[in-house]
Structures are given as structure tokens and as C-alpha cells.
Amino acid sequence: MHTTLTPPESSKYMRLNLGPSHPATHGTLRVFVELEGEIIRNMKLEIGYLHRCFEKMAETHTWNQVIPFTDRLNYVSAMMNNVGYVMSVEKLLGIEVTKRCQRIRVILCELSRIIDHLVCIGANAVDLGALTCFWYFFRERENVYDLFEALCGARLTTSVTRVGGMYQDLPEGWLEWCRKVVNHMPRTLDEVDTLLTNNRIWIDRTKGVGPISKENALEYGFTGPCLRATGIAYDIRKAMPYYDYDKFSWNVVTQTEGDTYSRYLVRMGEMRESLKIIQQALDDIPGGSVNVDDWAICLPPKDQVYNSIEGLMAHFKLIMHGIRPPVGEVYSCTEAANGELGFYVGSDNQGRPYRVRVRPPCFAIYQAFPEMCIGQTVSDAVATLGSLNIVAGELDR
């Protein structure tokens, strides 16, 4: 005898909790889904599992002491956060850093962008079962880490910038070393290109998965690779060029589909464009100091501190009272690996920021995640999440 099972409406869907400790949610994201068979019918997100109170911490530290906290926003590419933050303070102070400092910051930012994309694509591939690319990419990442370590002693959390300049000038031989690392990188990119780009399985798992339309992407405030994957060629480095980005020859990489595969292609393309920028920047590094010549902002050179009363006083004042930007509020944004990273800083002419607001690119992007996944399977959601590159430190701050 056959009886059809018709479940009551309330139990039509199966409820499932993914995360926060789930390999596919990268640590701190929590997703509730309602499933019909394997199809996601409803999705709810919970964040805040890494809310480390960045904005409050910034208010209780001096302007330069905030820099280590910015490292830990998007910890995959810490240098870009360093640069983004000091840029906003420098804007408030009304100073322009030296050309040499700008060029070094460009090189470091682009290196960071590359290693960020390496982790994103590598982890995305691991989530879909392709472990090899991850090993290849981490070999490259280690090379860049070595460069960072030589520069500032830290691999990940670099704190390499200071308001008005850098922590120090490049060590001897760093540029040649950097060139070597950069020259080696295309080989790895080619290897992964051959492994993934035309791979039947990779295409089947990512093409048409987690798509978002142009209009929706704008509604949700998408920026960065996820926006460019939908076909909008918006890049702050082109739209509001800072640090002479407009003087380098490079292209904004776009795709049209807005799906996981497009986001992968955009990231791959961007790494090659970043390599172009680094190579051009390495060819032409101006000499001179990395710090602005203003002892109210940058520490005086050590021999001045030890041998002159002015230097000693400037050093003392800067360490004890810190920088005092004028009263005002500014917003300054940079193109970080995930999109527009904005810092809104408010000052009331004290040694500490009155307010530091971060505009995290992930926050806007992750909000659209349910819309991208409803109607697809759980495994598609995993593929999509990996391609969005949600970094919890930046999402929850």
C-alpha cells in the first residue's frame, strides 16, 4: 500500500546550522539555512563572533598606537589597512608623504593584494576539494612573508606605516630581493591557471554559482573584485587615484557574470595587474627620506635626539603627547583587496582620535550572501562563500 507523506507546513523545510566552527565558514561566520532536500530556501546570518571592539580601542590609544589594531582588521593583507588608516590621518593633518614613501607604500599594498588573493583563491579551492593550488600558493605567500619579515620583523601583522611616513626605510638589498620574488610569481600563477581555469570540475562547481546582478551589487554596496565581477569597472585606484596610481600602466580587470567563476577570474587577473604595477614601481624609486620633515608628526632621526636639544624635545613631545591633528572629520578610502576600505576619522585636537570608523568592504558584501544562495545547494553556498573572501576581523572589527 502506498501512502504519500505530506509533512505539515512547519516541518516542510529542514533547518540546519553551519558554523561558527565549521571548516567552510572560515572560523567565525554562522549561517542558518532552511533546506528543501538539498536546496536552500531560506538563510539567516549571524555575525559578531570576532567583534574585537576596534573602534572603541582606537579611541583609547594615541594616533600612532591605533596602527597595530588596524593590522588585525583584514589580517590577510595587513599592510593595506596600515596604509588606509594613516592616509586618513595624513589627510586630516593636511600633509603629503614623500614620493619615496608613496612608492614604497604602493609596492607593499600591491604585494598585500596579491597575497590576499592567493589566500582567497587557495582557500576557495580547498573548500571545493582542490588542495594542490593551496600548497602552490602558500609557497608564494611564504616568499612574500620573507620580504615582509626582512622589512619589519613581522610576517602577518606588520604595523609598517607611521603617520607621515614609514616605520623605517627599506633594508639594503630589499628591492632586488623583491624583484626576484615578483619575477617568480607569474610561474605559480600560470601553474594554478592550468590547474583551475579550464578545469571541467572547477568550472562546473563555480560557473553560475552564487551570482549577483549589477543592480543588486550596487544596492548592497559591493566594491572591489566582487563588484568588478559583475561588470562594473570601478576601482578607487583609477577613480580617485592616490599615490600616483594613475601614472602606472595597468588595467581594471572585469568580468560580466557576477558568479563565483567570474570572481575567481577577476582575482587571478588582478594579481597579474598588481605584478605589473610593482614592476613599474620598482623601476623608479625616488631617493630621499621616507618620513615627512616635520618633527611634530614624525620622530626626529636618532642622532638628532641624542645630540640636539630640539631633537630630544620633539621626540619627548611626540612620544608623550602624540600627534594632534586639527579639529575635523575626514573620510579617506583606499582600494583594499576586498574593496573600498574607508577610514572616517574625527579629531578634537587631542592626542587620541575622537572617533575612528572603518568602512569594511566585507560587511556590505556578506550581507548579500543569502540573496546569492537561495535556490542553490549547500555545496554551492560553500563555493560562493569562499569566493567572497569574507575576513572576520574586518567584518566584525
Next chain:
Amino acid sequence: MSEHPLTVSNEEADLKNVAFTTRLEDFINWGRKNSLWPLPFGTACCAIEYMATVGSHYDISRFGAEVVRFSPRQADCLLVLGTVVEKMGPILKQIYDQMLEPKWVIAVGVCASSGGFYRAYHVMQGIDNIIPVDVYVPGCPPTPEGIIYGMLKLQEKITKGGIVRVRDRHKIAR
């Protein structure tokens, strides 16, 4: 023709070639320490360094701890990698409770050890507020060498410990 080496003869001299004596405790601990199955509870920056530790350059499999498991029931070494905030606390506790004995915990990085420089309204000041910790690894984040050193320290601890771990050895009131 000589006898096959595995043939057990009555003579003691032959036995020495095919067997060794040890204490059961040492033998089991030797096995345990060289096949730790870690569960990376990665929340923040330290998790990226752990990825590097597992990665091709540092290769944690040299120390027998490369079988990363995300199910607490299959793991015996909980690695807490990164800041644990108050909202995350119950989840960490739940995962620890779900792990079977014997189990060990490594707090990787200053955030997991003590809250680090986040003396803030939402950050737990060290995971030892809620679960017992065997090894603390300093650093923000620790280098992969540091994480490996922490692993080795844990192996040392396992060698020295008994076989039976009392479940409620570290009862921590919450």
C-alpha cells in the same frame, strides 16, 4: 642455514633480537604524542599562521600532527587560534566538551592566552576562563616556528603524563 629471524626460540639471546620491554604507559604515550589529531579552532589572525604551519613550507606533518579534523569527536588536540570574544565562548566550551578523552588544548597567540592587547568590552581575557589549557604559545601572531614549538612542548607534556587523565582534573567554575 640460519633460522628465520622472527622465529621465537627458547634462548634468551634470540628474544632480545625480536622484542623489547617498556612500560605500557610509555608505549601508549609514545603513540599518542606522535599522532596528535588537531582541531583548529581558528578565529582570527593566528589561523592564517596555522595555515602556513600546515602549508608546504613548514609542514607540520613532520611532527605527526597533520591530520586536521574539524569534528571534535575525531580530534584530540584543540588548537585555539585567535581572539575568542564573549559571544564565541559558549561555542568553544561546547566543542571542548564534545571532544573525547584524552584531549589537550593549546592556546595559540596572546589573544587566546590572555586577551592580548584587546582589553575591551567584548573580548574574553584568555580562554582559560572557560576551558583548561595545556600549552600557551606567545606571539601576536606566533610564527609557525612558535606554533610548532608549542606542539613539541605538548608532546613533552604527553610523554611525562600518565595514561589516565582524570576528566574533571581542571574543573573550572563559570
Next chain:
Amino acid sequence: MLETDIKLLANILPHLPQAIQSQILAVEEFLAETTLTVRRESLRQVIQFLKTDPNFCFDVMMDLFAMDYLKYVPETPERFAVVYYLVALLQNRRIRIKVFLPEEDPTIASIHDLYKAANWFEREAWDLYGIKFEGHPNLVRILCHAEFEGHPLRKDYPSDRYQRLKTTTSSEGL
């Protein structure tokens, strides 16, 4: 960026319809950034105009956050403010809209239906500053844990006042 923003100020603002202009309390230009201070009641009207009018086309809401001016030295009209940051991608223009809210009633109309992005940003402003967004479909805490009391980013909340979670299960929200 400098030129476009200045152009916006010099050329476009006078072209605003009278109905919108009368809702703008102040126009401030600081370091090439334009800030409009808008009446609280007419925020939605102004933002809707800026979004839909073909001359402006502010199609992206880049940021939304609150400010607490309790200890700010130049005195502000009210204690709280909500700041909206709109961007017109194609024209490459940016504008900031500020609305002051009184301490006793920090309430403002929600714009979650005008920009989908506003939903979480408004929840965050509620969580951290206690700004009430009228008409928001789900105005609950987003970053802090569910039992958190008070709004931590307000200037009268000490940065290290840590609040423990009382429930020890992690299944809330299921």
C-alpha cells in the same frame, strides 16, 4: 577627486529643487569633502531624491554610522549624529549627509528600503550607539552578544567594562 567634489558644491547644489534645499540646514566643505546637514524629519526625502534624480544618481550607499559628540570640544547641536555616505559611481561623486539626533530621543527613519545595504549598517548603529531606526524590520544586536546591556561605543561607556554571557549554550537563534 578634488575638482569633482568642488564642482558638485559650486554647480549642483543650487540646482536642487526648493523643496529639498529647504531641508538642508548646513553645507560644509572640509578638505574637499561635502557634508550636508539635513533636518531629521526629511532625511528619507533627501536621500530618495539624491538616489533617484537623474542628475545625481547616488546609486551606492557606501557607509552609514553614528557619532556620539558627548565630549567633543566644538559644541554640536545635539549629542548624536548619524552619517550617511553616498557615492555616485558613474559620475564619481561622493557626498556625506549628517543628521543630528537629540540625546533623549535618538530616533530616525530607516532607509533599509532605499538601499539594501542599510539594513546591517543600521543594526550596527543600534547595537553600538543605541540609535533607533523607525521602520527597520529587524532592529536587534548584530555584533555584541544578545545579553549585552547598554551601547558600548557611546562616550559614557568605559572601554573595558566587560559583560559576561550568562547562558552557556550556543544554540541561540536556532
